[in-house]
Amino acid sequence: MDNFVVSAVACADYSEANVSSAMDAALNAISGLEWVKPGMRVLIKANLVSAMRPDQAATTHPSLVCDLVKRLIGLGASVVIGDSPGGFFTVAALNHVYNATGMVSAEELGAELNRNIGVSTININGKVMRSLTYTSYIDDCDAIIDFCKLKSHGMVGMSGAVKNLYGVIPGLLKPETHYLYPNMNDFADMLVDINEHFKPVLTIVDAVVGMEGNGPTAGTPKKIGVLIAARSSFAADLIAAQIIGLDPLEIPTIRASIDRGHIPANYHELAVCGNVEALKIDDFKASIPKSVKFLGETHFLIAQRFIEACLANRPMPKKNLCVGCKKCANLCPAKAIKMVKGKPHIDRKKCIRCFCCQEFCPKAAMVVHRPLIMRLLQKGE
Numbered sequence: 124m125d126n127f128v129v130s131a132v133a134c135a136d137y138s139e140a141n142v143s144s145a146m147d148a149a150l151n152a153i154s155g156l157e158w159v160k161p162g163m164r165v166l167i168k169a170n171l172v173s174a175m176r177p178d179q180a181a182t183t184h185p186s187l188v189c190d191l192v193k194r195l196i197g198l199g200a201s202v203v204i205g206d207s208p209g210g211f212f213t214v215a216a217l218n219h220v221y222n223a224t225g226m227v228s229a230e231e232l233g234a235e236l237n238r239n240i241g242v243s244t245i246n247i248n249g250k251v252m253r254s255l256t257y258t259s260y261i262d263d264c265d266a267i268i269d270f271c272k273l274k275s276h277g278m279v280g281m282s283g284a285v286k287n288l289y290g291v292i293p294g295l296l297k298p299e300t301h302y303l304y305p306n307m308n309d310f311a312d313m314l315v316d317i318n319e320h321f322k323p324v325l326t327i328v329d330a331v332v333g334m335e336g337n338g339p340t341a342g343t344p345k346k347i348g349v350l351i352a353a354r355s356s357f358a359a360d361l362i363a364a365q366i367i368g369l370d371p372l373e374i375p376t377i378r379a380s381i382d383r384g385h386i387p388a389n390y391h392e393l394a395v396c397g398n399v400e401a402l403k404i405d406d407f408k409a410s411i412p413k414s415v416k417f418l419g420e421t422h423f424l425i426a427q428r429f430i431e432a433c434l435a436n437r438p439m440p441k442k443n444l445c446v447g448c449k450k451c452a453n454l455c456p457a458k459a460i461k462m463v464k465g466k467p468h469i470d471r472k473k474c475i476r477c478f479c480c481q482e483f484c485p486k487a488a489m490v491v492h493r494p495l496i497m498r499l500l501q502k503g504e
């Protein structure tokens with residue numbers, strides 16, 4: 124089955140030569156571009172979450188995007204590169220992001236950087252999502268390539284291919300959409316709904332240098348040295364988790380993808396081209412959302428929720444780094460943040476742990492805090 128075919132290859136760095144040979148190997152192994160026809164308009168949905176430099180490792184690296192652009196144009200396609208970063212979805216904001224992330228180099232090769240800021244709403248018949256408001260430039264494209272960055276993520280543990288499609292939602296609507304799905308498993312199901320709806324034809328994961336720790340925007344660049352390609356975003360994430368040493372069942376989006384039959388629970392059941400075990404790293408730092416497996420099954424829902432709330436990751440302001448800009452308070456969808464003496468104060472009862480405040484703090488002053496008991500328990504695993 125095409126959807127179970129994945130390739131994972133070594134890519135030491137972003138030099139043109141290494142990128143070119145890694146892309147050759149990753150794409151050829153899965154016949155990754157055989158569907159491209161002359162005249163097609165192909166969208167590269169990169170991760171352009173914020174106006175950050177490529178070396179900060181929050182966004183898809185421009186060397187990889189440029190290599191793919193050349194291949195697609197060589198096959199006769201026209202290429203548009205797009206994403207909806209956090210904040211205002213305006214042409215000025217997009218231009219700022221394209222400049223900072225190096226996407227302008229892809230424009231010089233003939234790709235179009237999306238500047239259509241139109242928005243549409245449709246009904247979809249997802250498992251949890253009924254109405255989807257999205258950036259409508261996508262409608263002008265014949266096929267989508269999901270080109271993500273592999274990063275740690277405060278809410279769902281790992282940001283990879285499935286999470287990357289959250290970027291179809293216009294920037295300012297992202298916190299609101301979080302608020303509609305405050306439960307982590309519902310949020311993961313909503314992300315799977317979006318992936319089912321848009322059906323990317325090809326997924327590529329930039330795991331050459333990923334981000335660990337306080338991701339997805341304020342973490343630390345981490346060399347992983349891998350490029351992954353797949354015909355399914357779900358399968359790409361399963362392999363990505365394996366490579367950075369995470370238990371796939373601990374990642375809500377992967378768990379939801381398995382439950383919904385998109386991928387098997389065990390990556391050995393995928394048709395993998397490449398030696399995943401040899402590419403694996405064992406020191407990637409991620410904050411897995413919560414793991415209450417040690418409690419076993421509990422039938423007392425209220426007790427379970429209480430325990431989970433106590434053990435869950437939570438946002439925590441670092442007051443020495445905070446400059447009091449109020450951005451976190453202004454975008455918090457739960458209105459859980461109040462500024463007290465110029466610093467954010469979080470009402471834990473209102474907080475839905477969406478981590479929007481952490482993701483978009485311009486000073487990396489909001490961090491993912493793991494309760495001590497979870498740090499001790501996970502150390503012992």
Ligand code: SF4
Nearest residue numbers: 445446448449451484
């Ligand atoms: S967004 Fe960051 S810097 Fe600004 S007030 Fe919040 S924690 Fe402080």
Ligand code: SF4
Nearest residue numbers: 455474475477478480
């Ligand atoms: S305080 Fe932060 S994590 Fe909590 S709801 Fe507000 S934005 Fe989300």
